[in-house]
Amino acid sequence: MAERVRLAFLGIDNPHGFSWRELLRQFADEIEITALVPGFGGATASLEESLADLPRFDTVDELIANGAFDAAVVCLPNDAGPAAVARLAEAGKHVLAEKPAAACADTFRPAAERLGEAEVAFQSGYMWRYDECADRLRQMVADGRFGKLISTEITFVTSDVRRRGPDHYLFDPNVSGAGFFNWLGCHQLDLIFYILQQPIVGVTARVGVFGGTDCQVEDGGTIVLDLADGGLVTFVGGYWLPRWAGESRWCIRGTERWVHWDPVRKGTAGVLDIHGPMPQWFAMEETFETTAEPCPGYGGHLGRAVIRDWLDAMASPGSVCRNTPGSTQATLELLDAVYRSSREERRVECDIRI
Secondary structure (H helix, E strand, O other): OOOOEEEEEEOOOOOOHHHHHHHHHHHOOOEEEEEEEOOHHHOOOOOOHHHOOOOEOOOHHHHHHHOOOOEEEEOOOOOOHHHHHHHHHHOOOEEEEOOOOOOOHHHHHHHHHHHHHHOOOEEEOOHHHHOHHHHHHHHHHHHOOOOOEEEEEEEEEEEOHHHOOOOOHHHOOOOOOOOHHHHHHHHHHHHHHHHHOOOEEEEEEEEEOOOOOOOOOOOEEEEEEEEOOOOEEEEEEEEEEOOOOEEEEEEEEEOOOEEEEEOOOOOOOOEEEEEOOOOOOOOOEEEEEOOOOOOOOOOOHHHHHHHHHHHHHHHOOOOOOOOOHHHHHHHHHHHHHHHHHHHHOOOEEEEEOO
């Protein structure tokens, strides 16, 4: 067996921490967790007994000085994550950063620069870039099958603030910086770049607290984006469901076809309902279902693809994952424009591209 990658895990009690470690266990022949930085004030409530005896370090500097590791998964909160990523890159360690990686673009920029200088393998937690339906939509756009893109409509809603409680760190602006769009809506904003492959030149947004539980960050809102080619993107989402649940859907409309994407349809790995042209008697109609082998851990088969891509990048110096420091930075820049637009109550002109 080839030598395993020695991995440090930072942020034990991140909401996805245990699920990330469960995912990593599916690569036991290739990855070995060898060190821990608990973070979150030293909390270890979700720590597995099988990892309880591993070396623990209070800080990233102590980890780098005394830990035996080649790569790190960083699941620290936004107020601590960017500096950790930068230090790990300076030390020549490969990095996987849980999304969104930072509260804003300025705080992640030094980390992105260090990652570029170090030429280490970088990966992030934006898993939907590895979804088959997302890939197929991306290819439809690249092939010109939509014709001119007119409108992309996105809805993403999930469990309300009461599920975690308003005192959770995700709703603390001093720790997380922002709310729904930073922690969850970022997935969709990242996918806009990946699927539509267009610079964003204008942002109009209204974010705030619309649900029944008051909190210090936004629980959702509405975003309208202007694409460079004249198309529109609308995104409505929030922490608005009164139980642990989620809904997600896209519709891309062009001059030649429109497609509905249901990423979470029960019994599938995602479904595309494709409505094409009707040149005479018969309209082009197709329902395209995808399937995937189950995989334990965070993100299931998508998470498996994220880790596989990261490992392959480690093994091939100079290669990059689908998620890059630049794509992570672009999503943070878009988030900054969203919050600025809402705060200033106006359309913000921009030129955000990957």
